[in-house]
Amino acid sequence: MSSEARFEAMSDTPVENDEHDDHRQQQQRESDSTATSANRQPQNQANQPKQKKQRGRRGMYSSINIEIIDEHNATDDNGNGRRGGALSHNNANGSAASSSSKPNRELVKLVAVAATTAATLGYDVGSMAGAIIPIDAHFNLSSIQKELAMGSLNFVAAGGALIGGPVADRYGRKKTVGLTCWLFLVGTIFMAAATNYVLLLIGRMVAGLGVGVAFIAAPVFISEVSPPSMRGELNTTFDVAINVGILLGYIVSYLVQVIIPTEWNWRLMLGLGGLFPLVVLCLLSGLPESPRWLMLDDQKPAARAVLHRLGSTEMESEEAIEAMEKEIGVHRRVASSAGSKSTKKCCNCGKGQRLAVGLGFWQQISGTEAVLYYSADFLARAGLQSPELRLLGNVAVGCSKLIPELIAMRLVDGVGRRPLLMTSSFLLTVTTFLMGVAFVQGWSPVVVIVLLCLIMASFSVGVGPFTFLCASENLALSERAWGMTMCAAANRCTSGLVALTAVSISEWLTDAGLFFLYGSAGLAALVFYCRVVPETSGATLEELAAARAQAAGNDDDGRGNEGDLLGPQPIGTFA
Numbered sequence: 001m002s003s004e005a006r007f008e009a010m011s012d013t014p015v016e017n018d019e020h021d022d023h024r025q026q027q028q029r030e031s032d033s034t035a036t037s038a039n040r041q042p043q044n045q046a047n048q049p050k051q052k053k054q055r056g057r058r059g060m061y062s063s064i065n066i067e068i069i070d071e072h073n074a075t076d077d078n079g080n081g082r083r084g085g086a087l088s089h090n091n092a093n094g095s096a097a098s099s100s101s102k103p104n105r106e107l108v109k110l111v112a113v114a115a116t117t118a119a120t121l122g123y124d125v126g127s128m129a130g131a132i133i134p135i136d137a138h139f140n141l142s143s144i145q146k147e148l149a150m151g152s153l154n155f156v157a158a159g160g161a162l163i164g165g166p167v168a169d170r171y172g173r174k175k176t177v178g179l180t181c182w183l184f185l186v187g188t189i190f191m192a193a194a195t196n197y198v199l200l201l202i203g204r205m206v207a208g209l210g211v212g213v214a215f216i217a218a219p220v221f222i223s224e225v226s227p228p229s230m231r232g233e234l235n236t237t238f239d240v241a242i243n244v245g246i247l248l249g250y251i252v253s254y255l256v257q258v259i260i261p262t263e264w265n266w267r268l269m270l271g272l273g274g275l276f277p278l279v280v281l282c283l284l285s286g287l288p289e290s291p292r293w294l295m296l297d298d299q300k301p302a303a304r305a306v307l308h309r310l311g312s313t314e315m316e317s318e319e320a321i322e323a324m325e326k327e328i329g330v331h332r333r334v335a336s337s338a339g340s341k342s343t344k345k346c347c348n349c350g351k352g353q354r355l356a357v358g359l360g361f362w363q364q365i366s367g368t369e370a371v372l373y374y375s376a377d378f379l380a381r382a383g384l385q386s387p388e389l390r391l392l393g394n395v396a397v398g399c400s401k402l403i404p405e406l407i408a409m410r411l412v413d414g415v416g417r418r419p420l421l422m423t424s425s426f427l428l429t430v431t432t433f434l435m436g437v438a439f440v441q442g443w444s445p446v447v448v449i450v451l452l453c454l455i456m457a458s459f460s461v462g463v464g465p466f467t468f469l470c471a472s473e474n475l476a477l478s479e480r481a482w483g484m485t486m487c488a489a490a491n492r493c494t495s496g497l498v499a500l501t502a503v504s505i506s507e508w509l510t511d512a513g514l515f516f517l518y519g520s521a522g523l524a525a526l527v528f529y530c531r532v533v534p535e536t537s538g539a540t541l542e543e544l545a546a547a548r549a550q551a552a553g554n555d556d557d558g559r560g561n562e563g564d565l566l567g568p569q570p571i572g573t574f575a
Contacts, residue, residue: 027039027152039258041253104311107234110225110287114218115237117177119245120184120276121211124153126249126398127273130257131266137262143503150373151500152201157492165485168217172297173224173290176217181277181284183210192271208492210277215488218479220466224292225310235472236409239465243405245276246372247398254391295324304309309406314441315480327545345399353483356471360491362525363467366428367518368459369495370502371397375452377503381511382438384445392447402451405460416537417462417470421529424462428521431455463525467491473536475544 037188128150136146160183166245168176173532187207194200219238226234256265288310295301300321307317371378374396384390408420431454468487475483506514534545 019374020186021269027127048305065353082406092544106288107225107310109283110310111222111234111237113283113287114221114314115241117214118238118241118281119202119217119248120181120273120280121214122242122245122247123249123273123276124207124211124245124270124393125242125372126246126251127253127269128249129376129394130250130253131269132373133376133387134257134263134266135200136267139200141197145197145506147500147503148206149197149200151496151498153211153441154369154492154496154499155473156205156208157212157215158489158496160209160214161216161485161488161492163209164213164216164488165482166215168220168293169296169482172293173217174287176213177221178281178284180210180214180217181280183207183213184277185281186370188271188277192274195447212488212492215468215492216484219472220484221290223469223472224290224480230413233409233413233471234464234481236405236412238468240402240405240409243398243402243460243464246267249273250391250394254388254395257319257391263274271398292324295321295328296523299326323510330545342347350476352476353479353486354481355474356487357490358528358532359467359471360487360489361494362528363463364491364494364498365518366425366432366459366463366522366525367498367502368428368455368464369498370514371452371455372401373389373499374502378452378511379445379448382445382448384449393452396449397456401456401460401464403460404457405465408461408465411541412466412469413537416535417466417473418463418533418535419531421466421470422462424458424460424464425522425526426528427458427461428455429519429526430465431458432515432522433519433540436512436519439510439515441514461527468534470533471514473544 129350132146132149135141135149139145141149145200145552164176165223184207187203187205187210190203191200192203194203197243199314219235220522222235222238249269253269256269260268289308290300291306291310292302296304304317304321307320308314312320374385376395379393384393403478408424412420431451435448435451437443438451468484471487472480502514505517509517539547
């Protein structure tokens, strides 16, 4: 019926229309009451059967119940639901998300600044891979000294990760990010101004402390402010920023080598890395603290203010506060009953913490760090003699690491974590074995460059960008900083081991044997991802914690704890 016909009918039958309006308003009030009651009902994903929900753009865990009430009063001029309007929302996110599907400007700034911290690490990897050639010539390094120059940063980063966890818990995520920037800056100055090998190592170690702290603070910071429907995409910016930094380091090294072919050009390559921490320090003061850390620090009003600042509505903020209070209360009771926190953390790690350590280890054991640092050496031994062309090959490797990750970043929240991790690990294993075959058969440098690029592309589809995301999501709030500390420590130790031994193993087993060894490690990693890692996409951090607590409560042997993790799950298990 057209609006004119409805108007005429209203004019002809005023009494009937009033009765109809009264009846419609009564239905509307009953509908609103039903929706309100539904909002207050606790959700139990572990025991209740999966229910079919209308999926909004905020993700599958933002239950949006839609009721068509009245075509005239569905929305106001601003598109917002009026009294009895078309949309009745039940947002159970418990996150810093707004009801919009797009993050607000403040959230984008916060994520960008945290990710820029990671770009400093990436730039160090890329610039050092190019600078090691003139550094080797300048200081006349032995194979052991070369390995130490490369690998020392990552070993010290493991110690930095151990510092980063307690600092992030005590002083907050924001201040910890600031600490990483100062460590990066001081370390860069030492490296660029080094007059001997010892000073160069000191600079690498100071920067390594910054790397370790950054591996704790930045992923946790991003994860704790991201809405569930975007958490995978936003958290992946940490690893994307690392890859952007690596590519920039490769490009700068190539340009400096071509434009300024002097014996001191490596100082410029390394020194330009100080620009990243300077930018972060300038922008950091204007950014808010993580609302979840503020709740841990008993700063409820400040947490509520930050949620509003990040775009949450009043109702969303209160739901987030309530969810965080509940999780914090549960874990404080567990910590209190288990004795001292330090004893519990160190001696009675939950499944989430053990999974975090495993994720950190298996990401690096397949040898991709050796490809990043020593790709120019591999190309030289494959027959590519020009230093400039070898550095240009580094740029190709950097592009192959970055571009697939940008694609995976758009897929992670829709496809899920597990499929991407398993696909990435499988492709990485195959291409690494092919790289060994290339050296056995003496294939051309062009084929070697292509295989190096395929190795990095395979890594970047899943294993590279989603390791720290999965680790953070599988940790409860009260154990997240410590769990990420152990993840980063295991990751950096393994990375340092690879960088520190690649040259020696290559001399012992040849390049072919080195890549066959890495391929075998990659095969073991694939088994780990298939058997152990659960799916976590779409759920809020509080919902994941509730599911773990429920699973722990249902353990037959009674040994479960609040930090325990559900076993491998298909996509949408928690839906």
